[in-house]
Amino acid sequence: MLGLIGKKIGMTQVFDANGKLTPVTVIKIEDNVVVENRTVEKHGYSSCVLGSFDKKKSQTTKPYAGQFEGVCAPKKTLVEMRDFDKEAAVGEVMGVNMFKDVMFVDVVGTSKGKGFQGGMKRHGFAGGRATHGSKFHRDIGGTAMSSSPSKTFKGKKMAGRMGNERVTVQNLRVIRVDEEMQVLLVKGAIPGPAQSVVIVQKAKKK
Amino acid sequence: MDVIRAIESEQMKENAVNFHVGDTVKVHFTIKEGEKERIQVYEGLVIAIKNGGIRKTFIVRKISYGVGVERIFPVHSPRIEKIDVVRRGRVRRAKLYYIRTKIGKAAKIPELIIRKRPTV
Numbered sequence: 001m002l003g004l005i006g007k008k009i010g011m012t013q014v015f016d017a018n019g020k021l022t023p024v025t026v027i028k029i030e031d032n033v034v035v036e037n038r039t040v041e042k043h044g045y046s047s048c049v050l051g052s053f054d055k056k057k058s059q060t061t062k063p064y065a066g067q068f069e070g071v072c073a074p075k076k077t078l079v080e081m082r083d084f085d086k087e088a089a090v091g092e093v094m095g096v097n098m099f100k101d102v103m104f105v106d107v108v109g110t111s112k113g114k115g116f117q118g119g120m121k122r123h124g125f126a127g128g129r130a131t132h133g134s135k136f137h138r139d140i141g142g143t144a145m146s147s148s149p150s151k152t153f154k155g156k157k158m159a160g161r162m163g164n165e166r167v168t169v170q171n172l173r174v175i176r177v178d179e180e181m182q183v184l185l186v187k188g189a190i191p192g193p194a195q196s197v198v199i200v201q202k203a204k205k206k
Numbered sequence: 207m208d209v210i211r212a213i214e215s216e217q218m219k220e221n222a223v224n225f226h227v228g229d230t231v232k233v234h235f236t237i238k239e240g241e242k243e244r245i246q247v248y249e250g251l252v253i254a255i256k257n258g259g260i261r262k263t264f265i266v267r268k269i270s271y272g273v274g275v276e277r278i279f280p281v282h283s284p285r286i287e288k289i290d291v292v293r294r295g296r297v298r299r300a301k302l303y304y305i306r307t308k309i310g311k312a313a314k315i316p317e318l319i320i321r322k323r324p325t326v
Binding site for chain 2: 010014021
């Protein structure tokens with residue numbers, strides 16, 4: 001797996017090579033520092049721990065800062081990448097240019113919280129008709145069978161908290177990589193509000 | 207937001223809008239047909255300009271074989287070669303959507319005549 005930590009800046013549109021307006025999401029990828037390399041011999045699996053975004057010294061506790069000792073200044077976000085494809089020594093700095101030869105990426109983020117929502121919005125239930133004497137509008141309908149089994153099965157789709165969960169969007173085309181601005185443009189939308197932390201990975205299925 | 211503005215301004219044309227609503231314009235638009243590229247000229251009346259940074263567009267209306275045709279062009283599109291103003295129009299509103307319901311003489315826009323101030 002090849003991935004970096006980034007920040008969603010927002011969406012805009014750019015003209016592509018054919019002069020077509022393309023919707024893009026702007027992802028800022030600041031310098032990612034390799035904080036630790038985990039190995040099969042020592043930890044039982046191999047991974048690479050990346051850190052990004054500077055943290056204020058006044059907001060850093062000593063135990064937290066200890067992880068970064070001798071590597072770099074304490075970072076806000078720490079992400080472990082399993083089976084990192086690239087050889088990276090501790091302290092190595094990686095940036096957007098890692099995605100230069102990459103055509104498609106997957107983006108992992110936390111979706112916007114929607115609060116307590118009904119079955120129609122949360123699971124796409126059809127609901128009932130609005131008029132013609134109908135008294136069944138946005139209800140979820142029956143939730144189980146009859147006297148056998150005489151209960152509602154666990155995990156039945158109902159109303160409840162929606163959003164604010166980890167979401168992956170796969171196979172987003174990389175439109176542009178701007179090293180100067182440390183910015184990556186991908187086609188289409190990615191989960192979460194602006195300024196939220198996202199993980200950009202090389203596409204798994206391409 | 208500054209990053210987004212910087213990305214948008216890279217592709218934005220300077221002084222792209224050299225016309226007003228009510229003007230009759232000729233839009234020189236490049237069309238790709240397979241390998242070949244050619245320029246098509248679309249002439250008509252500008253009935254609206256919609257702002258929105260790089261998404262700024264304008265609507266050009268013409269009557270083609272008795273049928274009203276409207277095309278929306280992105281102002282900053284790299285496929286627009288140039289825009290010629292054929293005739294300036296005198297209009298009193300920003301959007302000329304009412305023209306869609308008018309036919310013949312009622313759909314005509316008077317020409318804008320700028321009189322020079324008499325020198326004292």
